[in-house]
Amino acid sequence: MKTALNPDVESALRPLSGRAISHVFLVACGGSLSIMQGGKYFIDRHSAKLSSDLFNADEFVCRDPKRLGPDALVILCSQTGTTSETVRAAEHARGKGALTIAMTLDPVSPLAKACEFTLAYQASYTTGIAIDAADSNYAVLYMLLAGLLRITDGVDLTGPLLTSLSALQPAIYRAHQVFAGRFASFAPRFRDKSAIYALASGPAYGAAYSFSTCVLMEMQWYDSQAIHANEFFHGPFEVVDENAAFIVLVGSDETRRLSERARDFLLRFGSRDNILVLDSDELDLTAIDRRFQTYLLPLVFFDTLWKFAYRLADLRGRPMLEGRRYMKKITGY
């Protein structure tokens, strides 16, 4: 049971008290960038003082926003801490006088060394070792942002966050059970699709983005896109027919009706056999504070979908991590 913020988070928060931070840059690449969607949503909903931006690390360096300076906090994330674009982004931000905080598995990695503070987290996806989700990238990010909000806006949500994090891993295990049967019946139908879309709104968009680009495209070579649930109606929905395969994430956040509307459209014009819906209402989120269900659901969805990915991988005979052809296999690009 977590009763206090991670000590590394407390260390990183200390210099923030004496500093008038007005802007937060959330900077990373790929899957590590996807978690920032939840972070930005949290800032947008709760802070009247902070503006924020979410940037791919290399875009951030080249775009070089004029707001980047001593009143900016730059939070960077890289699983291994070796993503060269993200390390460069940290160096760039520090050069501009911004405060930099690294999130990484490895506290002695290049990213950690490039930043003033490091928050280590744990991950099971790439290591295969079971972790407590309270120690994950999402958890560490929300602890940092809740602590920041306490300083900038005088709003203290750290208590309900810590309670919620303690209840997260059991909720994830229960979610696996809830969706296991559905995954078993959808996997054979999705196996030979050429394209599978992931659709979401609000903080869950990050989970859709990560599953679409880092799992379906990267590890299983499906054509894909993470479609925002309302943008869907302004172009993408025209691809929908009886064969179109969609995964729809319906969260409990303020944007829920956007995903519901897209889900209803898909069930009307697509085939029920090809529309895989994961709805937060089906889940037992006991002891997760209502205010944090919103932010922790992307993690529940993503962790659960990982099981679906392994089912697809088995049926397709294409292993997950080892199935890549370029990433970590070739160099010089």
Add this chain to the structure above:
Amino acid sequence: MKTALNPDVESALRPLSGRAISHVFLVACGGSLSIMQGGKYFIDRHSAKLSSDLFNADEFVCRDPKRLGPDALVILCSQTGTTSETVRAAEHARGKGALTIAMTLDPVSPLAKACEFTLAYQASYTTGIAIDAADSNYAVLYMLLAGLLRITDGVDLTGPLLTSLSALQPAIYRAHQVFAGRFASFAPRFRDKSAIYALASGPAYGAAYSFSTCVLMEMQWYDSQAIHANEFFHGPFEVVDENAAFIVLVGSDETRRLSERARDFLLRFGSRDNILVLDSDELDLTAIDRRFQTYLLPLVFFDTLWKFAYRLADLRGRPMLEGRRYMKKITGY
């Protein structure tokens, strides 16, 4: 030759002088949202005073950012001015005391009525009537933002912007010539692809987004995604093989090296026959100020790609606007 800002822009700027605007929300749906990418890039590069966010209109209403208040400017765009999500977003923003400016073809549309100021623009895509790109949505947006920047940051770029806008339409016509032969040879090869991706970075990402979702998906039912040129390397690039079809937009902005890197990868691991590259270096941008080439290129790319879309439509026997099955054809969703 434009020598002064559009009078509607000047009217909209007037109340801004007496008001401490600190944040700009760029709000729209689909194609109208795509142009905001260039607007945000412009603000990020030039303003030390303004932060900004780009939101799908319905996401904006539900997320209801806490920063939305009297010190916020909300710029909303809808071609017809009837997009219900965008009209609702304008009403929501006004209710929070923010200053609202509508961009629309129709100055008496619901969106125009919902906002305090309206900037009318012209479009040829949906009307079929040839326009001067100096009167387009992009042009009006940049005039507004250049005027805003003059107020907030004391930086006056309106002169070079106006000169550049006057030179834009001729540059677009020349671009059509430059790419016509390439489009003719790529169209038969792309005709029967199931998926076509559009890749870009910086302000050109908006053009890729619009072409991917509002043209390839909406009007030709291709599977697609607008892939950010660096995010490409963090997942999506694994779909690349000899048959993968990509359109790569290489702009002249600060992020150019990102698109160059993705282009080089695609030409190495994909087939040259399936990688359609549009590079700003091939274009004659005479009389467009170097500082504005960056921001006007998305319009040049998009307008030019529209020609490519018509070629695909002809070969596929699927008309462009009339080929939709849901948008403006069915109701009640």
